[in-house]
Amino acid sequence: MKIHFLGAAREVTGSCYLIETEHVRFLVDCGMVQGGRESMARNHAPFPFDPTTIDFVLLTHAHIDHSGLLPKLTRHGFEGPIHTVSATRDLLEVMLRDSAHIQESDAERAARRRAKQRKPPRPEEAAIYGMADAEQALRQVRPCAYDQRVEPRPHVMCLFRDAGHILGSAIIEVWVSEGEKTTKIVFSGDLGQPGRPILRDPTPIEDADLLFIESTYGDRSHKDQEATREELAGIVEHTLAGGNVIVPAFAVGRTQEVIYHLHRLTREGRIAPLNIVVDSPMATQATRITQKHAALFDEAARELVQWKEAGTGLPRLRFTETAQESMALNNVRSGLIIISASGMCDAGRIRHHLFHNLSRRSCAVLITGYQARGTLGRRLVEGQQTVRLLGQDVRVRAKIHTVGGLSAHADREALLAWAEGFRKPPRQVFVVHGEDASAQALASALNSRPGWTATVPRVGEVYELPGASA
Structure with missing residues (x-):
């Protein structure tokens, strides 16, 4: 098994992870990069994989930094299902259509401005995708309930658990089988702060072989x-x-x-x-x-x-x-x-x-x-x-x-408390979805605990599970 870190690694936006085995290739999230001049170029850049080879997508929640490039994925040939919680499916109807509208409107304004200046359009000013692409992505969404068993393909089973971040946000437990070996991967998605109003607290998870844990506020605490x-x-x-x-x-x-x-x-x-x-x-x-x-x-x-x-x-x-x-x-x-x-x-x-x-x-x-x-x-x-x-x-x-x-994100204490819910340390922990300082701070705190091994990956890195091959 290989895991490719394609976004939200030593940064907060652009969540996207590619998991591939001899049987299957799938994404967890497919989000836009937000903030800074380089974000536009990164969002326009070709995917570092062939979208036609992706079997399915697992989506943690509707925020654009997790879902915003799904229409680009379908535009470039992805035809598989997008599995997510029913409430997230409802929110995507709003989020992806709004994002497509912004893409098209910005491109039209840029084209008019360039025409007045009698200059050729710049590639980065084109729409990344349009409304038709957003509608196609929505048609590929397969909603499920929390705690409902989902089997996207043979050799893969997953459960969506309440993450308490926004409506429909999910922690995803994924079991991936290769031969006689099954590896359990847990993606925290974005975790909510316990005790916040409206939504329930994040669901405790008891075991994992590999854990992806967010770290947006891994180096600081919120007021009560x-x-x-x-x-x-x-x-x-x-x-x-x-x-x-x-x-x-x-x-x-x-x-x-x-x-x-x-x-x-x-x-x-x-x-x-x-x-x-x-x-x-x-x-x-x-x-x-x-x-x-x-x-x-x-x-x-x-x-x-x-x-x-x-x-x-x-x-x-x-x-x-x-x-x-x-x-x-x-x-x-x-x-x-x-x-x-x-x-x-x-x-x-x-x-x-x-x-x-x-x-x-x-x-x-x-x-x-x-x-x-x-x-x-x-x-x-x-x-x-x-x-x-x-x-x-x-x-x-x-x-x-x-x-x-x-904030809708768990703070340092809440992240560590959620990690304490595991009965034994995961084999490997990847600290993601946080700027470098906050991710390193959370990784250091986890590593100070007996048996924990946490690393902070970079965008573009590949982790190969020992004893397995893609």
Whole structure:
């Protein structure tokens, strides 16, 4: 057996792993690289394998850094099934179509700009894929339930377990047989933080031969939920009297969690009823899908749903429907909480809201999740004083708040606690999906435990299982 690390190795985005044996070749995830100038070139580059030879894909969850190149895969000849959890299938309908729309729109704008300049188009400005490719990828998805036995091919069996990261996120247990030998591989996917609202805690796994464990926050801890809510209440109350709170939030997962926290603070009487606007068509659709899958909620979230249904003392929550409604928000100088995508501030309507509010000292920007290197969100977190938005330089005078407790990723302690659930150490642990410092920190912590052997692979590396061949 050979394992190829094709992304999310010493980096956070672009999750993709190729497993090949004498019987089968399959991918776990097929995600886009996000952040930085090189991401565009990497996403456009040919796959380092022939897509027509891939038998199937196992998908951990719907976030674009895990799923975003599935339409490219089908465009270049992949015809096999994509196995994932049913809720992820529903979210992919939103995510992949939106991604295809962005690809086509960006390519059209670039073509018009080049035509005006009388210059030839650049290859990297072409669409990586289009809507037809996204629709084809969706037709190849085969949804399943958590804990349901799935056999994609002879010699392979897998189970999807609840990862508690976003709706439909999964830890995948995979058993691969070669001759009389069976190897169990566990892919953590992105693990959620235990005790977070809405979703259940990540499922403990007891055994594995090979373990892939994420490390987004492998070198740091989050604030606990109570401290997070206290911080959120303080930011909101301090800001809204004279300005707006701008929340760049991932449409899937983070938007719904921010809404949950604001409703809960209102219910507890810790803040006055709020005026919240979700200005993201994709987030609106994702929120409706989330409500559809209420059976996957934890007990506290179900109780909050019942309170909302009672209809008393609620914040004012509305979802914009048109571009005109979105633009009208820029005329409101105070009292608004605007939740908009994208979560790393690199695309979408959030850039317009930042353009109109970043230069105002009375406003605040609430960073709720991981910001990849090279993104506008990362530059704001790192304290850059001037940023480029909509073709203009904008001074950053608004307060930038990073609320780590709102992250959908497990922190260092939670990752180590989940690893402790194994009855004995896996034969080999691959620490992935983390920048070099965080991945190395988690690997070092695991290696300090008796019997654990953890390494941090690089993109392009190949691991060959001793005693097996591809």
